[in-house]
Amino acid sequence: MKINIAIDGPAGSGKTTLGRELARRIDYHFLDSGLFYRYFAKLLTENGYNPLEKAKVIEFCLQKKTVIAKDPKLFFQKLENQQIILSHPKVSNLASLFSPIQELRQIIRELIRELLKNKGFVVVGRDMTFKVLPEAEVKIFLTASQSKRIERRYQQLKESKEHLSLEEVKKDLVERDKRDE
Numbered sequence: 001m002k003i004n005i006a007i008d009g010p011a012g013s014g015k016t017t018l019g020r021e022l023a024r025r026i027d028y029h030f031l032d033s034g035l036f037y038r039y040f041a042k043l044l045t046e047n048g049y050n051p052l053e054k055a056k057v058i059e060f061c062l063q064k065k066t067v068i069a070k071d072p073k074l075f076f077q078k079l080e081n082q083q084i085i086l087s088h089p090k091v092s093n094l095a096s097l098f099s100p101i102q103e104l105r106q107i108i109r110e111l112i113r114e115l116l117k118n119k120g121f122v123v124v125g126r127d128m129t130f131k132v133l134p135e136a137e138v139k140i141f142l143t144a145s146q147s148k149r150i151e152r153r154y155q156q157l158k159e160s161k162e163h164l165s166l167e168e169v170k171k172d173l174v175e176r177d178k179r180d181e
């Protein structure tokens with residue numbers, strides 16, 4: 001019988017690295033909740049919404065959630081196809097503008113719970129073990145010191161095309177830690 005495994009922890013703690021590898025080894029689906037926030041933020045922006053128009057944003061996202069829940073396979077395919085674009089720091093910035101909207105967070109949490117009900121997922125994200133999937137059969141909380149995580153993120157970006165200075169990486173990660181508190 002399959003179960004769900006939730007991995008939580010701050011930015012740069014290694015959730016994605018561990019989650020992907022674990023899912024590969026035990027032949028589970030891997031789900032990165034951060035991609036959901038990024039997907040919605042990108043879609044909202046492309047459709048002309050801004051985070052100040054809260055009511056409109058919520059209405060749009062509720063509609064999208066219903067459509068996605070009807071055909072999860074198509075949605076997973078879209079996330080897979082858009083992975084590189086969604087991982088871009090520009091999309092990360094968009095996500096951080098929309099993700100403080102509590103109602104949007106609730107919509108995404110409900111969507112994730114709906115998609116995970118058939119089990120067999122390794123899911124990663126910063127509120128996975130206590131807000132989204134508190135009943136997950138296995139819960140892992142990863143952490144590392146802030147300075148280690150800054151160093152890792154800096155190296156990670158250095159290896160990609162999106163090279164940022166150590167100061168920029170530090171500022172971004174410290175801000176993200178504050179938002180996640």
Ligand SMILES: Nc1ncnc2c1ncn2[C@@H]1O[C@H](COP(=O)(O)OP(=O)(O)OP(=O)(O)O)[C@@H](O)[C@H]1O
Binds near residue numbers: 009014016156
């Ligand atoms: N245990 C580890 N030791 C050293 N480096 C690691 C370790 N785990 C992950 N890393 C490296 O740290 C970087 C960040 O890891 P990863 O993307 O998995 O973190 P994350 O928690 O998913 O971050 P975010 O929440 O920002 O998406 C990657 O370059 C990864 O290779």
Ligand SMILES: Nc1ccn([C@H]2C[C@H](O)[C@@H](COP(=O)(O)O)O2)c(=O)n1
Binds near residue numbers: 127
């Ligand atoms: N469980 C989650 C996952 C992500 N977010 C927010 C935080 C960021 O603003 C954005 C992108 O996350 P990332 O892909 O960088 O991990 O989504 C969240 O609030 N809860």
